[in-house]
Amino acid sequence: MKHSLRSAVIGISTLVLLASNSYAYGHGTDHSHDAPSALDAALAAQSDDHKARYGARHPKETLEFFEVKAGDTVVEALPGGGWYTKILLPFLGEEGTLIGVDYEQSMWQHFGGFATEEFIEKKKAWTTTWPAGTADWGIEHSAPVSAVKFGAIPEALNGTADKVLLIRALHNVARFESKGGYLTTALNNSFSMLKPGGILGVVQHEAREDRSDEWAGGNAGYLKQSFIVEAATKAGFELVESSDINNNELDQAQSGDIVWRLPAGLATSKEDPELAAQMNAIGESNRMTLKFRKPE
Secondary structure, eight states, X not given: OHHHHHHHHHHHHHHHHHHHHHHIIIIISOOTTTSXXXXXXXXXXXXXXXHTTHHHHOHHHHHHHTTOOTTOEEEEEOOTTTTTXXXXXXXXXXXXXXXXXXXXXXXXXXXXXXXXXXXXXXXXXXXXXXXXXXXXXXXXXXXXXXXXXXXOOOGGGTTOEEEEEEESOSHHHHHTHHHHOHHHXXXXXXXXXXXXXXXXXXXXXXXXXXSOTTTTBTTTSOEEHHHHHHHHHHTTOEEEEEEOTTOOTTOOOOTTOOGGGSTTTOTTOTTOHHHHHHHHHHOSOOEEEEEEEOOO
């Protein structure tokens, strides 16, 4: 009788303990929905001016579509003033790596205008000056930063990147392709730097497929999706998926239009408030978002 009673008590106690542990696991200790993700935290930490463009650039959705994760090694083409870089550095974190990549040095001579001899000379030091400049942003727990140039990628980088991001970075290499094979080099270098299975993410001002090829060759900032898919496929990539994340149906650019007429540049309406209002009503450009993969 005593043995049966003790067994019953032990059994009830065990059930109570299991039930309480189950409740704690299901309710008391699950904080997965409480703490922001590394990406959410990086986005929340940006300035108000930075956040003002989230509605047009959709950084959260774009980076998630490209499968970028904390700890990744990411190559970012043409980081410029760092709009995406300032998000990527805290997102990737100290276990990640950010490698900025600029145009081939020889390409700058084809721009004319702003690309003076002094400008081009300064560009020679970009792989040193740009990483140094990122330190001035004061980002805590930042991914380490380095920089390279298309056409001069160190062999040691081949097969090391998880992601290569070409965000609004292809129109100029396309427009100067005939002068030095710059688009071909950029895509081939991107392919080489990626690990097998690595992802190439492209965001690019998109020309409608029924527009003229001459106008949609990069000089106006726009390229056709079919053109990019063909070029990337030729470099060895496989198209995984496209997204309408960054589409803007209000931007119906055609021959004679340049992408820089739109915000934030408003290049054609600085002295014309009425035209500027029309451009602001359109918003930022219509952009394709393409995910390619380097075969395993």
